[in-house]
Amino acid sequence: MAAILMDGNALRDEIIAGLRVTVEAAGSPPICLATVLVGNDGPSQRYVASKHKKALEAGLVARHVDLPDTATQGEVEAAVRELTEDVSVHGVLVQLPLPDGLDPEPVLDLIPPEKDVDGLTERSMGRLLRNRPGLVGCTPNGVMRLLEKYEVPTSGSRAVVIGRSTLVGLPLSLLLNRKGADATVTMAHSRTADMNAVVREADIVIGAAGQAGMITGDMIKPGAAVIDVGVSRTEAGIVGDVDRLSVEPVAGWLTPMPGGTGPMTIACLMENTLSAAQLQSAFPA
């Protein structure tokens, strides 16, 4: 039997429609998501544009700061600092990657945890690690929401996350391992020995390596949930880490690429913006 496809577009639309109802019902002053883009990388420009479009659909307002790729570290930091200090801005997102020569760490760490809608700063990551309330990264959160929506059992399951970045693999491993989700998690990476054997043990497989088609059907335990986060741009279009053709007949659940985890990242960004406004007491909790 073919895998159940986990429709990220449908769940994103459901979440955004729900947010709009909540925002309109509250009748509060506008909730604002601010984005900062440095340089003119095409995919980054498209990501930011789609975030703004969905923010408006969710009943939020969006502000954007565009900086040239010649911007200095000081200029980028000044722009971010200004947004963090503006009480009419509730969430601040710096689109990554920054152009070569700019260090993202000090830029991100200017964002206070209550405005850190990407959940990427040192303090937000620390809260996640310490299991304290806070804003959690949108992509890892989006994966958890998909698992929940499609009732994929996590408790007692064995999960393998391929990738250990602070953006995706590491926070997602922590979320899967947390009380409540209760998976036993293996975090795999480029030095993992015998990846096939590691993946074959898993009830939940997350591909977050950015290696086109690296997860194939012969690696998958029958009935496992396979979540594709990796994005590779090829001549044939956008391709994930999962080789859908061979995996779909074996897996129990599968996210399509595109249309799986990407839309969920945006939906969770909008949720985080509303949560950020609540943390700043700008919206009823």
Ligand SMILES: NC(=O)c1ccc[n+]([C@@H]2O[C@H](COP(=O)([O-])OP(=O)(O)OC[C@H]3O[C@@H](n4cnc5c(N)ncnc54)[C@H](OP(=O)(O)O)[C@@H]3O)[C@@H](O)[C@H]2O)c1
């Ligand atoms: N769907 C979405 O919404 C969404 C959101 C964000 C990112 N992404 C995509 O997700 C992917 C990961 O993003 P990222 O920011 O985490 O990337 P990253 O910082 O480059 O990290 C990639 C991770 O994958 C591991 N890796 C690379 N090649 C591997 C291989 N052959 N076998 C096993 N592990 C391997 C790396 O291992 P080492 O640590 O050993 O180098 C690293 O931990 C990218 O394709 C990105 O475009 C998608």
